[in-house]
Amino acid sequence: MLCSHFVHHLRACAKLSSQSLGQKLHAQIIKLGLQQYGPLPNSLLEMYGKCGVMGDALQMFDEMPQRDIVSWASTLTAYNHAGLPRRSLSIFAEMWEHDRLQPDHFVIASLVKACASLGDVRLGKQVHAYFVRSPFYDDDVAKSSLVDMYSKCGFPHHARTVFNLIRVKGTVSWTALISGYAQTGRKGDALELFSRMPVKNLLSWSALISGLVQSGHGIDAFSIFMKMRKETDHGIDPFILSAIIAACANMAMLELGKQVHCLALALCLDSNLFVSNALVDMYAKCSDLLAAKSIFTNTRERDVVTWTSIIVGTAQHGQAKEALSLYDEMMLDGVKPNEVTFLGLIYACSHVGLVSKGRHLFNSMSKDYGIRPSLEHYTSLLDLLSRSGHLGEAEELLKTMPYEPDEAAWAALLSACRQHKNTKVAVRVADHLLCLGPKDPSTLILLSNTYAAASMWERVSKVRKLMSVMDFRKEPGCSCIELAKESQVFYAGDSSHPMKDQLLGLLKELDEEMRKRGYVPDTSYVLHDLEQHEKDLLFMDIVWAACMLHASKLP
DNA sequence: GTAGGGTTAG
Structure with a gap:
């Protein structure tokens, strides 16, 4: 009787993320000497996991005299919740090694979720394969998690295949699939499915709207938002509001953005961190840097996104020194930069030719913060080196970096060679590009001009031949x-x-x-x-x- | 004990 009372209350704390109440219950349980009784250890583990107290959740796990499949599943959920999907995945092997337990459908769904948040479709497919051969192959929730995983990884077609196999399709399954279509820009499919969806809630609308924003269909997202306001009783929450603000930002529609800002004020949602971060970005993208700074200044609890948004915004308006000093302030504030912050900072250096500062930041990223530079970081550093005329170093970096440089990367270097009138390096880079078999029309124009400038007419005609056999249409700039x-x-x-x-x-x-x-x-x-x-x-x-x-x- | 929506770059 007493035990089920605690289970019930602990579950409520987990749901409401109420850590302090959960801890009080834990204290009572210890006083009564019930901490290892029946389902209570698992309930405590679940509560700490869902409240985001990873350390205490793990301590519960370690101190359990006997762990069952529920203990493992709750630990997995805790890791997912804490944003540690890699740790979740390593559990797969440990379950068997330590306790001789095979994953059930609960564990499978969580593993799939971990793959989804990593965007790792290869691993996701392996878990999928394990699932279909397991005794739980018919579980609808696990299938729904697969729909979400394929959607998040950009494979809405696979998501659809799994979706069709779900027997009782709930709102969650529909939403996951619609989100996949919307995010990959398959507007027609997303809208068609949405209209056929039997029960829609706020999350379904939100998934459609934010998916469309992410794939660049801001206008459609906006009109669906208006439709939701008109036709339903759903309120507006910070999630949907930040998506709408991002739509204004992406379309550089300042007046509309200001109106949405007023809406946020009217709904008292402007103090939400996601909303204020979106506002900082929106004003910066709409070139109202003063407004962006004012939102930034008035944001009390700034996180890495708040800082990164203002740094990138400032850098993009040519105020590189200011962007770099904002970075210093950020560090004084004790906020850890992430990979996007460094992209913004190197970008800032690139646009004012601060070569050594840029190099220093690039190195600091992995040395001081353990962030592995991505292809984008290398591209950004390359841009810095080539713009500033360090062409040899740029070429060297292109050859030695741990990523395969693509046509665009080589073309960027070539373009810089031409700007710095370095014909020798230009021709070498052009020859390399030509071997790669360039496909972008602008690369071919660049190549043709490089060879023409060096009076290498044979190669000019070779490039022209390549141009003539392909469908030579360049998207007009606008x-x-x-x-x-x-x-x-x-x-x-x-x-x-x-x-x-x-x-x-x-x-x-x-x-x-x-x-x-x-x-x-x-x-x-x-x-x-x-x-x-x-x-x-x-x-x-x-x-x-x-x-x-x-x-x-x-x- | 499992599954769905949000902000920063490109």
């Missing part, structure tokens, strides 16, 4: 700005704008002003067989966006 509550999009070579004549006039004025001050456009990187006036016209496209920005500031 710029987008918000002007009087409307978004204006301009494509390169676009001449359909109703204000074309006024715009071109202003553009010409700006161009003349630039030339007067000694800024002559460098058109040498444009395709070589264009006439000079055609090159100038192309250049006009490049300043088009700058011109529009200017126009938007006119009264």
Whole structure:
């Protein structure tokens, strides 16, 4: 009787994440000498795990005289909860070694979840294989976890296959699949499935909306958000709000972002860390750095994302020194940087040519914080070295780094060689690229121009042949700005704008002003067989966006 | 004792 009372209350603490109440119950249990009685050790373990007190959860586990499958499953959940999926996976082997226990469907579902959070589909498939051969192969919850894993790893097709095998499809299964479709940009599938979904809750709407935001369908995400507001009674929580703020950020829609900010204030959700982090990022991406800084300053409990958002935002607005001193402040504040922080910092160095500082940060990342540099970090360092003219070092890094450099990486170096007019390295890099069999049209243009500049006409014609056999279409570049509550999009070579004549006039004025001050456009990187006036016209496209920005500031 | 949504880069 007494025991089931404790089990019941401990479970409530686990659900509510109420650590202090849980500890009080634990104290009473010890006083009564019941700490090893019946299901209580497992209940205590579960409570500490779900409250995020990993140390105490593990102590419970270690002190158990006898561990059953539930003890192992709860430990797995605790590790998942604490964001330690690798530890979860190592349990798979330990269960058998220590206690001769085979994973059941509870354990399998948790293992799959660990694979999902690591984004490791290879391991996920192994667990899947184990599952279908186990006596639990028919369990719907484990299948649902597989749907989630395949969705998170970017394989919605596999997720669909498992989904179809679920006998009783609950809201969780539907949501997991819809999320997979939305995140991978399969808008049609996501919407179709969502409309067929029998019971929708706030999480289902949220999964669809945030998935669409992540795959760049901000407008659709917004209209679904409005639909939810209109047609349902679901409230707005910090999850959905931060997704909507991110949508404004990605589309650089400042006015809309401000309105969502007001919504956050009205709902008293602006003090939520996820919401304020999203706001810092939104204002920075919308070029209102002052507003971003003000949100940042007013955020009391700043975490690594808050700091990283302001550092990246500051760096992207050219204030590299300021970004670096924010990093110093962050360390004084005792916040540990993560891999994104370092990307922002190296980016900052890259844009003002702080080569040795950038190198130092790159090394500090692994030495001081144990973060293994990713391909992106190497690319960022490469960018720093090549922009600043350290071409030899950049080439060396490209060859020795622990990742296989792709076409874009080599092309970036080549482009830098041309900017620094280093023909010798340029030709060497170009030859290497040519061997790789380049596929990107802009790489081919770059190659053609490199060889043309070095008067290597045979290779020019070789590149031209490569161009002619492929479907040579380059996505046109475009710029987008918000002007009087409307978004204006301009494509390169676009001449359909109703204000074309006024715009071109202003553009010409700006161009003349630039030339007067000694800024002559460098058109040498444009395709070589264009006439000079055609090159100038192309250049006009490049300043088009700058011109529009200017126009938007006119009264 | 198991499964679904959120912020930072590219």
